[in-house]
Amino acid sequence: MCESSIKNLIELDPKNNSAYVLLSNVYAKLGRWEDVRAVRKLMEEMGVKKTPGCSIVELDGQLHEFFVGDEAHPERREIYRMLDEIMERLKSVGYVVKTEEVLLDLDEEGKEMALAVHSEKIAVAFSFVKTKPGTTVRIIKNLRICGDCHEAMNLISKVYGREIVVRDCSRFHHFRDGVCSCNGFW
Incomplete structure (x- = not known):
């Protein structure tokens, strides 16, 4: 049907x-x-192309755009170093990657790697590199946030003591102290 x-x-x-x-x-x-x-x-x-996931962060009046697996940013080394640190810290507090979110024919490790470089995670890492601790992170995303990124944002907000606001194509998600304003309904 x-x-x-x-x-x-x-x-x-x-x-x-x-x-x-x-x-x-x-x-x-x-x-x-x-x-x-x-x-x-x-x-x-x-000739039909899939819309790629994209996240945008505005800092000091300048827009920074990130795509899944993005390595185009001139500060990519620092961003990915921070992203690795974030993911390791999340895993140390019990974060388990939701590999069922990946709709690609990959092994578990490949699925974990694919989820680790979603655009909103890269945007958060960039924001952490460029802002002081405690600064609210604001991200605009063109697609709906996936369940894995939603869970990661919950934990990041708790572990790092940061408020994270993600505006995806459906709603605003305001992550604070490990809880999202959508109450898990995204």
């Missing part, structure tokens, strides 16, 4: 990337990796 409905959406609007991504995600959740590859191949053939 769901699969045929999504295929109908693609047929009605073959340039709409959302329907392809939705169908690919359904197949991935079902472990149908050949079908995932077929959908991605069809997207390529049709």
Whole structure:
């Protein structure tokens, strides 16, 4: 039922990337990796591109844009050093990566690595490098925050004593002392 409905959406609007991504995600959740590859191949053939995850931070009147796995920023070494420190500290207090969030055909380690470099985590690391402890971090994200990043932001706010505000495509998330204003409904 769901699969045929999504295929109908693609047929009605073959340039709409959302329907392809939705169908690919359904197949991935079902472990149908050949079908995932077929959908991605069809997207390529049709010239349809998936919208990449992007997070923006404004500091001192300047916008800083980060994409998943972004290494383009001139301060990437410091950012990734901070990101590694953040992830290690979270793991030391019980953070467990939600690898089920990754809808790619990767092993567990690959899934952990993919989640570790989501744009909002990079944006937080950048903010920590560039601001004083206690400064509120504000991030604008073009897509919905994933469950793993949501949990990570909860813990980061508690462990580092920082307020983190993430505006994703659905709502504002105000993380403070390990709790989000959405009460886990995102």
